[in-house]
Amino acid sequence: MSWRVLTERLTTGWVVAVSLVVMLLTGVVAAALVHRSLPIVQDHSLGALLGGSEWRPMQGRFGFGPFILGTVWVTVLAMAMAVPVCLLAAIYLAEYARAATRAVVRPLLDVLAGIPSVVYGLFGVLLLVPLVSDHVAPWAARHLGSLPGATPQEGYSTGYCLLTGAIVLAMMVAPVIISIADEVLRGVPVAMREASLAVGATRWETVKHVSLRYAAPGLVASVVLGFSRAFGETMAVLMVVGNVATSPKSVFDPAYPLPALIANNYGEMMSIPLYDSALLLAALILMVTVLAFNLAAQGVLVLARRRAAQ
Amino acid sequence: MNRRLLEEGFFRGLMVLSVAAVVGGLLVIIAVITAKGARSLDWAMLTQVPHGGYYLGKEGGVLNAIVGSLALAIGATALAALFAFPVCLYLQKDYAGQSKLAAFVRTSLDLLWGIPSIVYGAFGFSVLLYLGMRASLLGGIIALTLVELPIMARAMEEAVRMVSQDLKEASYAMGGTRWETMRKVVLRQAMPGILTAVLLAFGRGIGDAASVLFTAGYTDNLPRSLLDPVASLPLAVFFQLGTPFPEVQGRAHASAFILLAIVLIISVISRLLGAKVSKYSVR
Numbered sequence: 058m059s060w061r062v063l064t065e066r067l068t069t070g071w072v073v074a075v076s077l078v079v080m081l082l083t084g085v086v087a088a089a090l091v092h093r094s095l096p097i098v099q100d101h102s103l104g105a106l107l108g109g110s111e112w113r114p115m116q117g118r119f120g121f122g123p124f125i126l127g128t129v130w131v132t133v134l135a136m137a138m139a140v141p142v143c144l145l146a147a148i149y150l151a152e153y154a155r156a157a158t159r160a161v162v163r164p165l166l167d168v169l170a171g172i173p174s175v176v177y178g179l180f181g182v183l184l185l186v187p188l189v190s191d192h193v194a195p196w197a198a199r200h201l202g203s204l205p206g207a208t209p210q211e212g213y214s215t216g217y218c219l220l221t222g223a224i225v226l227a228m229m230v231a232p233v234i235i236s237i238a239d240e241v242l243r244g245v246p247v248a249m250r251e252a253s254l255a256v257g258a259t260r261w262e263t264v265k266h267v268s269l270r271y272a273a274p275g276l277v278a279s280v281v282l283g284f285s286r287a288f289g290e291t292m293a294v295l296m297v298v299g300n301v302a303t304s305p306k307s308v309f310d311p312a313y314p315l316p317a318l319i320a321n322n323y324g325e326m327m328s329i330p331l332y333d334s335a336l337l338l339a340a341l342i343l344m345v346t347v348l349a350f351n352l353a354a355q356g357v358l359v360l361a362r363r364r365a366a367q
Numbered sequence: 368m369n370r371r372l373l374e375e376g377f378f379r380g381l382m383v384l385s386v387a388a389v390v391g392g393l394l395v396i397i398a399v400i401t402a403k404g405a406r407s408l409d410w411a412m413l414t415q416v417p418h419g420g421y422y423l424g425k426e427g428g429v430l431n432a433i434v435g436s437l438a439l440a441i442g443a444t445a446l447a448a449l450f451a452f453p454v455c456l457y458l459q460k461d462y463a464g465q466s467k468l469a470a471f472v473r474t475s476l477d478l479l480w481g482i483p484s485i486v487y488g489a490f491g492f493s494v495l496l497y498l499g500m501r502a503s504l505l506g507g508i509i510a511l512t513l514v515e516l517p518i519m520a521r522a523m524e525e526a527v528r529m530v531s532q533d534l535k536e537a538s539y540a541m542g543g544t545r546w547e548t549m550r551k552v553v554l555r556q557a558m559p560g561i562l563t564a565v566l567l568a569f570g571r572g573i574g575d576a577a578s579v580l581f582t583a584g585y586t587d588n589l590p591r592s593l594l595d596p597v598a599s600l601p602l603a604v605f606f607q608l609g610t611p612f613p614e615v616q617g618r619a620h621a622s623a624f625i626l627l628a629i630v631l632i633i634s635v636i637s638r639l640l641g642a643k644v645s646k647y648s649v650r
Contacts, residue, residue: 061544068546069462075450076457079516080472083479086490086513093493142385149382162386164638169393171567171630173574175601179608179623180396183403228392235389261375282481289483291577292605316485316577323489323581340489344482351481355474 087344094338097331106338112302119335121342123302127312128343130305131219131298132287135226139287140280142227143234147279150235151242152264163239170232178296181225186297190216194309209309215299220308222298226287234283241275241361242268275361281354285347291316315339397627404624407617413625417587422607424614429622434589435597436626438504440573443511444519447572448565450512451520455527456553461535461545480517485577487513492581505593507583514578519568526560527553534649559645566637570630576601600626 097106097119109120150159194214201207245268253263269276299311300321323336415428454472456462463469491510492502500506530553538548554561576599584596585606600622607619 061547065544065546068549072453072457072462075453076463076468076472079450079454079479079520080468080475082513083475083482086482086486089490089493090486142388145378145382145385146389149379149386153379153382154386162390165390165393168631168634169389171570171574171634172393172396173576173601173626173630175574175576175604176396176400176623176627179604179620180399182608183620184395184399228396231389231392259371259375261378262371264378285481289485291483291485292601296605296608316483319485319489320577320580323492337489337493340486344486347481347483348478351478352474355477 083348087341087348090337090341090344094334094341097334097338100331106335107342110304114329114332114335117331119331121315121339123304124313124315124318124339125342126304127219127298127302128288128314128316131222131226131294131312131314132284134219134223134308135230135287136280136284138223139227139230139234139283143231143283144238144276144280146231147235147238147242148264148268150239152260152268163236166232166235169228170236174229174290174293175296177225177229178293181221181293181297185221185224186216188216189218189221189309190214193220197309206307208307210307214309215311217297217299217311218309219298219305219312222294222312222314223308225293225297226290229290229293230283230287233286234279237279237282237358238272238276241272241279241358244275244362245271272361274357278354278357278361281350281357285350285354288350289316289343289347291320295320315343319343397631400620400624400627403617403620404627405621407614407621408624412618412621416589421587422610422612422615424612429598429600429603429618429625431587431589432598432600432603432622433625435504435583435586436573436600436629438590438597439507439511439579439583439599440569442504442508443515443572444565444569446508446512447515447519447568450516451523451564451568452561454520455524456549458524459527459553460532461548476517476520479513480521483577484514484575485580488578488580488582491578495582500594502582502584502596503594504583504590504597507579507597507599508593510578510582511572511575514575515568515572518571519564522564522567523557523561526557526564529560530556556648559641559648562644563637563641566633566640570633570637573633574601574626574630576605600629 101109101119106119107121107125109118110122111118111120112123150162154162194209194216197208198213249267249271250263253267254260258266294314295317298314298317300313300317301311302313302318303310305312319336319339322332411426412428413433414430415426416431417427417429418425421427454476458464458469458473463472487510491506491513494509495502495506534552534556535548538552543551579599580602583599583602585598585602586596587598588595590597603622604619604626607615607622610616
């Protein structure tokens with residue numbers, strides 16, 4: 058008897074202790090990054106760091122402007138491509154597809170989500186970079202002359218650019234967005250759909266007026282989660298986006314996102330003062346942005362689930 | 368009337384196209400990597416470590432990276448499981464369930480899930496510096512555990528939550544303690560889902576590059592101890608692709624193909640295993 062009680066006590070202790078560690082882990086990571094990035098924030102003002110456009114670590118100039126712009130641009134562009142396609146695909150899976158189709162497509166989405174980021178990156182290098190530089194950029198130069206930001210400067214692009222990075226990123230976040238959006242749409246009560254169909258609405262009208270409206274908060278959350286996933290993606294983007302620290306003027310220009318900055322320079326920056334602090338500040342910026350987005354999305358999802366449960 | 372049906376057809380067409388684009392994208396990725404990778408793949412790639420001048424196109428293979436990646440992913444998966452399973456139990460009604468503390472743990476897991484792996488890499492490297500260690504297998508395992516933990520816990524919790532209350536109560540009614548109920552009823556009943564969760568995390572771990580970039584280092588040798596640096600497949604792809612030599616770039620393609628094959632095989636095994644083990648679950 059006492060052996061059993063002892064085991065029970067010990068395992069309970071293990072369960073509680075581990076859970077407390079997990080609970081504090083986010084805080085520990087954040088605290089460590091804050092602690093390590095303090096030196097540079099004390100030396101330069103935060104405004105000058107975030108807004109500055111000059112990146113010359115040797116001369117003690119750390120302007121994150123171009124990197125933040127690069128991250129934002131590549132992520133926004135990727136989301137612009139991914140969101141319509143993903144939402145349409147999720148609607149199809151949740152509302153139209155037969156069980157057999159779902160049974161094939163859902164596991165494929167899981168496979169897509171599991172492909173390593175370097176494989177996405179290599180795919181970008183092998184297929185998308187030549188495609189963009191040989192076909193898309195010349196085509197855009199010929200036909201999109203009047204559109205600002207949509208034509209390559211001097212009619213030429215290496216292919217290692219914002220557009221390629223965004224396409225790779227869009228493919229990577231697709232399974233995340235589709236899975237969550239599909240789950241949210243499946244949570245719409247059947248009775249509500251039937252009420253709409255019963256008064257003579259077509260299926261699309263039912264989707265438009267009932268399902269989408271009902272599922273709207275959850276769908277927003279799925280997009281936000283996809284966005285934050287894309288925001289911190291490193292290797293795949295790094296391999297195709299060109300990594301030139303200027304503010305991109307068109308989608309055919311190279312960019313240099315924050316994660317790529319950390320990946321390319323961390324580990325070899327020990328001799329330059331404050332360099333290491335600057336890179337950890339970059340990591341902190343990434344983390345804070347992503348956490349803010351995720352907290353918002355989780356809040357919305359919880360509300361949506363609670364409403365669906367009623 | 369006609370316009371309504373037209374709209375229906377139009378959007379339905381768009382949806383089918385979207386699904387086709389996503390599935391097609393997957394097939395194109397696999398096709399491109401397989402076609403390019405298989406061309407440079409040979410037996411030496413799988414069985415030899417890089418010899419002198421390997422990165423200039425001479426003899427050798429990426430066995431160092433294959434072994435390194437497996438060691439990193441196995442270590443991190445084991446460590447993550449040691450954390451993920453108790454956390455899942457904690458989130459059940461039998462332990463903390465609906466308490467405020469459990470809600471905090473759940474939120475923390477969601478937040479950890481969202482943190483980019485490059486952040487874990489940078490964090491892991493600062494911890495290594497703080498401890499006075501250098502990039503090593505152990506450092507890589509720790510950083511990778513942080514990446515895998517939320518992925519595994521999230522999937523595992525789903526499986527553990529599905530175990531019916533009746534089954535647990537049957538065990539409690541017989542005088543089983545909480546731990547006995549967890550080990551003999553919940554663990555067994557949720558086994559298919561738990562295995563899937565573990566393999567899912569393993570698959571993510573083995574493909575993650577950003578977290579091991581600074582923490583695990585890179586070397587041409589096989590790892591001898593936990594404190595040696597190790598190579599990994601994702602970084603092997605990255606570094607070889609960065610050389611100007613076509614032969615070495617070809618080997619980067621082959622390394623990516625090996626990595627992709629490992630990930631796909633794991634995903635197939637997890638499906639088969641899930642089906643096989645679920646025979647023993649009570650429905």
